[in-house]
Amino acid sequence: MPDLRRARLSPEERRAQLVAAGVNFLAEHSLDELTMDVLAQRAGVSRPLLFHYFDTRQGMHLAVVTTARDSLLLASEPRPELEPRARIHDTLLRITEFVRQHQSTFHSLVRGIASGDPAVRRVVDESREVNADRLLDAFTALGTADSPALRVALRAWVSFTEETLISLVIERDADPEDVVRFLEATLDGVVAATDTLRV
Template identity: 70%
Template sequence: MSEPHRARLSPQDRRAQLVAVGVNFLIDHTLDELTMDELARRAGVSRPLVFHYFETRQGMHLAVVTTARDSLLVASAPRQDLAPRERIRDTLLRITVFVQEHRGTFYSLVRGTASGDPAVRKIVDESRELNAERLSDSFIELGLADTAVLRIALRSWVAFAEETLVSLAIERDTSADDVVRFLEASLHGMVNAVRDQRL
């Protein structure tokens, strides 16, 4: 197979290009559908070249999921110039917009890896933990005690929010403002429910 652009890319750029093709694949497909052959075909390169950069299908999946996860985390990074409540609302809005603009990618992250490789699930779980920590920082700044029950509740709420985003922002195409209002109300309701707990 002819590869007219191969010589023009550094190894780092070539690998980044292959990962980007893999992430774009998630727009319309699940992660389990992404094979080495399919990535090679879509990137217009040889199958051995894909193996050269990733060695195994698992290695390719890990690279693609890590990049997709990092894109979401960067897009939803809290704005520290905002007050805590406004910061939370702004973050929820940017996450919702990201999900609406990258439906397949988000769906694959939260659903497609549920029964997949443990190493892939670990990458996704790390993003959930970080999102819970970001929320915790804002609520602690608002005066809540940093308790175990608060952190447990926030981790659980993140999973709830993912399902809500799939159901409302993706499957029902609900407006971003309506999704955010619901997420914000559920989040503050949950926090109020645990406010007086000391576990």
């Protein structure tokens, strides 16, 4: 890791580099292991400098998790030029590939924040809402009626998908296309089941 003190950076650039060092840390470690001392050592800066940029350890965690979350959302952003079914398949495949390439980071996002700061948990929950909304857009485009039941089902399915990706992609190294086919089948089943719930 280069010594960040040697570079002349704007405050925004320095903060971004510190956050990037924290995100890189997640590639091999859990979020709970990321302390101010650890980040200062990895980034080659003083501990007081980190407090200047982040105020608290929780503030540093929030910045790191937000950046990691945004990377996942950007990597899996739906391609609007695709028809809805192809869009779902393409998005799921890109999420699966992201998980394969950033296993520890994804694991930290999904499981590493369970007992963490509420603000950090909220950042991860926001990503689930975004993914559920993306699916809602696709299914309403396919003719499925929007309803509270559909929204609940899609939100729950996103959480199910996170655990599936950990179990099948990270822990078992399953073939991405097989994983996506499985996820598509469960997604269709969950959406179909909303017809039985009148809310």
